[in-house]
Amino acid sequence: MKPVLTFFFDALKPGSLQYMPFLNSFAHQRRMTTELGYSVTCHPSMYSGVHPDKHLQWFVWRYAPETSPFQWTKPFRYLGFLDTLPTRYFLHKYTRQFRRKNTSWFGVPLLVNLPLKYWSSFDVVEDRSWDTPGYLKQYPTVFDILREQKTDFEVVGMVKGAGDEFAQIEGHEFREIKPWTYFFLGSVDSYSHHHGQDAPETIELMKRLDRLVEEQFEAYSRRVKDFDVFVFSDHGHIRVEKRIDIQKIFKEQGSNINRFLHLIEANYARFWFRNDRERATVEKILGTIEGGFILGDAEFEKYHLKMPDNRYGDLVYYLDTPAIFTKTIWGFGKTQKSMHGYLPEHAESDGVFLSQTPLIEASHVELVDVLPTILSSLELPVPAYVDGRSLWAEGKPARYMEDDELMEQRLG
Ligand SMILES: [Zn+2]
Structure with missing residues (x-):
């Protein structure tokens, strides 16, 4: 079993690798296809290997x-x-x-x-951090599986409130090398929201992070001769060029959005209806907004977003790039220069997957591939229900575990 070293960068785009000579030196590079949603959608897909229609986490609020x-x-x-x-x-x-x-x-x-x-x-939707036991109710995360398999791991940088990466990662020293080491770097996302990913401030940050990660890689290499290393991100970033005041749109149409049970986020407007009249009114008003559409069965199917009930809305309106709504549940959108959560088909929605070990032939990989890739590196069986695949080109005979076999192991 080779140990695995992994670096996660929130929101790093393929185009930004030009500013990161160490990351860009990785021999095998793929584009990462994201999920249709925000971090709260992406992280469970990465850590469980299943899409949102199975892990059931699409938005922060339900x-x-x-x-x-x-x-x-x-x-x-x-x-x-x-x-x-x-x-x-x-x-x-x-x-x-x-x-x-x-x-x-x-x-x-x-x-x-x-x-x-x-x-x-x-x-x-979330009541605990990603690496806490039982983070998802229906599926084990990679952290849960490793704990069950008595395979040790170390997570660095994922502690909220413990300072930025430079505080958490710079001071990190490898003691005992665990089978899996996971570095979490979250600041590219916040800088990108605030400045744009192509802004000088963000480029400067990415250059520093590249050096930080190279130092940790060098330190690890001095301790371990043979290991798998990969870097990945969950989505890209897209410049905001248009702001839409949805409250004003409802007023202009002689209505008031506050009459309806709703939640507005940067590029989603969700509604719950008490009767058909409410739905008709809202649909008519939303129809006057340019550059968006109501998600239907075709999209739910395509993006694996079918839910068992209306927890995320009786109606979900999607606003496409380059626009965002102002006056959301998160704030007023004034400082948001760049956003994500747009359709995975937009090239700028892509994240990255970089490796020194040869990868399967593909232009794009998926977030659900992360869990089977880690497990097969560690020569652990991959549960049969997993939607993703191991990305290693060869030499990793991942034995797929049947569901009931997994359940037996979990129980006993
Ligand atoms: Zn973000």
């Missing part, structure tokens, strides 16, 4: 009035005069006290531009 952390805000729902932005900040802060247990990357975020009366309809 419709779930029975488990909402904001149930206690229900009495406030008729007090419209109370519903100001400062009140929302205060009530959100108050709720977080009860939700300290949530260790996920996003925690319980503030619903900035959403009337208080709707807060108690929604709950967050």
